[in-house]
Amino acid sequence: MTLSTGRRRRxxxxxxxxxPPHLAHLALAHVALDxxxxxxxxxxxxxAPWQKAGRDMAQANDREAMVAAMIADEPRFVLDPRELHRDGPxxxxxxxxELCADEPDADWFLVIGQDQYGRFDTWRDWxxxxSRLTLAVAAREGQRPQAPPAVASMPHRVVMLxxxxxxxxxxDIRVRRAAGGEIVSLVGEPVARYIDSHALYTGQPRS
Structure with a gap:
């Protein structure tokens, strides 16, 4: 963990x-860091993301392990598994x-994509x-993300990434994997190795 001196932790x-986690997630994370x-x-x-209710996902322990494999080389990346152990959506x-209660003196940033920002008014207690954090929104190819009218009408802190x-x-990764295609270029070697060794996304029972 990197500690700052003379300023609030960010x-x-x-x-x-x-x-699975993939290289677009990783790229966004590095842009957010910088x-x-x-x-x-x-x-x-x-x-159990409420937006994806009804879709079968890889087991929680597998998704946790894949994220751990992806972020192992960056000490400022921290795996926080608390949502995996929470019942319900x-x-x-x-x-x-919970995070703000744990570190009330930190400045918190929620990193989201353009599509999430565009429907942010559908999020619970948005x-x-x-009021609690700054939104950090991925802006692809110079396009400035647009907030829905309800969100745009409220003062809020937002930074474009x-x-x-x-x-x-x-x-697409799951489909390619099920068809026996190459996925290293999409998820990186550590995650691809985990997927292969645990027979994920093949449609076949795990050994």
Whole structure:
């Protein structure tokens, strides 16, 4: 953990199902570290994201292990598994309340994508979220993300993260893997090795 002196700690939060985590996630995380001058970035795999209710996902322990494999080389990346151990649907506000209680003197940043910002008013207690942290929104190819009218009408802190175009989607990785295709270029060697050794996304029972 990197400690700052003379200023409040700056901590980012990057959540998701990470099913699997991939190189676009990693690129966004590095841009967040540099742009926001973070002391650390928390990766929070979600146990049961409410937006993805009804879709089967890899087991929580597998998704936790894949994130751990992906971030092992960056000491400012921290795996925070608290959502994986919480019963019921995963809501960001529950986690943010806990994090702010743990470190009330830190400056918190929620790292999200353009699409998430565009429907932020559908998130549970989104007004409270806006009051508790700064939104750090990925801006791809110079496009400035647009907030929905309800969010735009409320004062809030937002920072744009300039992210190069990276066309990687977890759903495409799962399809490619099931078809026996190459995925190292999409997830990196450590994650691909874990997926292979644990027979994930093949449609076949694990040994």
């Amino acid at each position: 901590i980012g939060v990057l959540g998701g199902s990470f099913d 742009t926001l001058q973070l002391d650390e970035l928390r990766w929070l795999p979600a146990r 995963t809501y960001t506000i529950d986690t943010v309340r 007004r409270e979220l806006l 300039e992210l190069p175009r990276i066309d990687i989607a977890a759903s």
